[in-house]
Amino acid sequence: MSLLLKLLAQRIALGLLLLFLVSILIFSGTIILPGDVAQQILGQSATPEALANMRRDLGLNDPPIQRYFNWLGGVLQGDLGTSLTSGKDIAESIGKRLGNTLFLAFWAAIISVPLAILLGLIAVRYRERWPDKLISAVTLASISVPEFLIAYVAIFFVSVRLRWAPSVTTINDSMSLGEKLHTISIPIAVLTLVVLAHMMRMTRAAILNVMQSAYIETAELKGLRMFTIIWKHAFPNSIAPVVNVVMLNLAYLVVGVVVIEVVFTYPGMGQFLVDHVSKRDIPVVQACGLIFAAVYIGLNMFADIVSIVANPRLRHPK
């Protein structure tokens, strides 16, 4: 057991270190961005004195290292600062947006992950035959088309022609869960198509790799059905690579959905980030970057932990 705990502790420590390094990267990255926040807030006609006062009030004249640690100290206490443009507390305004993004990502994942794994299993069962080829062709085609194009095509047919679901997907607290899901059904479908291929292909490849093992032959010689063999004997031994690619795609569903959010005017994190980049609202951009990084690192860390725990040699030492 001790080896397992040691590996897990190592992995978690590594994740935290990575997050710390990323915070430095985000901070220095936003500093070297062109543009001046004070100028942005006060407009072109501001007097030099007003600009100087503004900069002093915002702390823009302090040395970068000091600003970094002030910021980091705040973040560690849950204080992401105040927005330069709106003057509101960032944590509060992001909270709602993040909730929306996670809501969309959650439902897209609930549908796409089991579907991808099921399709992967079917592809293995009928490998090199028409179901396998059909699944590969469809999923590869859907990943090859840019997602905004799929989105607009889906809007045209599902929303404009058939009028099944809205194309503008603004949701709010007064809606019931059913209404919310109906509202976001097209973005969920488009996101599913986008992430399906990667997970399906990886499931297929990982299981096919295991299917070469001698213990699969043992299972065949026990007279088991092919699907039982794939599900009960092959799949448990290919969890590690599958979980890794699933987590990469989940991370994408959270941090990479900017395009979809913009197309469907969905009030999520991506759109929030894009808005504030154009306004040079540095504290908001930093906060968004840090949250995205945390999600990404956290999910990948989780994948690694699952891979470590899935290894029976580590879970049950001699």
Next chain:
Amino acid sequence: MSDKLLKVQNLKIGATVYPPGEKPHDIEIVHGVSFEVEKGKVLGLIGESGAGKSTIGLASMAYGRGGVKITGGEVWVNGRDILKTTNADVRALRGGEVTYVSQSAAASFNPAKKIMDQVTEAAILQGKFSKKEAERRAVELFRKLGLPDPENIGNRYPHQVSGGQLQRCMTALALCPEPDLVVFDEPTTALDVTTQIDVLMAIKEAIRDTGVAALYITHDLAVVAQVSDDILVLKMGDMVEYGSVDQIINNPQEEYTKALVSVRSIEHAEKTPTPEPVLKVKNITARYKGTNFDVLKNINVELHPGQTLAVVGESGSGKSTLARVITGLLPQSNGSVHFAGRDLSKDLGGRSKEDLRELQMIYQMADVAMNPRQTVGTIIGRPLEFYFGLRGAEKRKRIVELLDEIEMGAGFIDRYPAELSGGQKQRVCIARALAAKPKMIICDEVTSALDPLVADGILKLLLDLQKIEDVAYLFITHDLATVKAIADSIAVMYQGEVVRYGGKTDVLSPPFDDYTDLLLSSVPEMKLGWLEEVIANRKMESAGN
């Protein structure tokens, strides 16, 4: 049909081959084989690799491995031709009526599932027993097969038990659904001799107690003689001889069978030690990095010029580690290696080109020790260039000489390793080692992966070359028959220590220490009833104690 459990008639099996540079095409690998097995009887299928014995064994379960297809003939099990029945019936046959024990239990158990679940799976799935009954039966089998803690061993995962134990678990897996026939495919080949004898006895008793019939596949005639009623000798997919075990062992009719029975024909008289050994290993102690356990403990051995020191022991005894220390791959923590009148540096980086040249190595797996994209000429020519700077015609002349010495000839110079047989590959590796004109060659299990007749040829070649080149061999092996054939002196290793060391005659003559006695008495002998004799002797001894 009659009361024959298994009746195979004119079985033909084909496979698709993908030779380099040619179009894939179908070939026949089993050319019309017929045999039968009665209830409760054991038929031994024997032959060298490529004889088609595993393929035939699997055909009795209507199974073809990889691209193997059954192309003709009939396989009758319990009165029906299983090659013409439905898929559902084939599934009921596999794991129900006929079960399988593979060579490598370690690879054949699913690493992610508990042993008990895998042992009982087929019996439950085929509806033969309820989960509870199957588990009770499994525990009973574990006990019968002599596994430790039979009540709980099923709760372990495959990696938590030893190789010999896992092989017995595999036998339990095969016997659990109360099959009519078990196919044993080299079930003891991967085990140490001392483990093999226990597993062999367990299998034999299990067969006797359950009244199950069996196909016993092996390349080792001495092993099959202990468990079979009848023997079928196969060669390149053809039947050579088919008869009772007594007739095959004591009165073989065919030349090929005679060769198999009389293999190990080499006689090699022990040479007397010279005053100055070429290799002197003094007080070597070594451990692997990051561990706190000595894998070698105070080893002292000597090897004389032009002679052979056999280092013998089971897996994990430290014999290959000793080779790693001598070659500098694993620096020792204590002691010294004295070679050709000088002390060798602990690690590889500190050794001169001359040190490297004079100490060559040959490995067990000839095909992974050669670059598959280089021709035989390039492989043998490389040390000639590197150590002697030979080029062009001069180099070619020397390569041809070496190819003649290994009895292959200049015709092989442009061939690739993939175009050679296992024995030929090992010969090329020998030529490559000789090309450096070494004083000593370390041979690490060089014949273990080869068929007995081929291995015999390699050993003869090594002895002949020793006479011509006056080279010394440090011969690492687990096979005592090989040791008897070629050694001048022997070091028996056990758990990192040399437990017995001296001239061949002394080491192999009584009185023995306990371990050497166990090792020597475990080597299967080609006579009927040997297994029972050994087991009876051991029981008497332990009762006497």
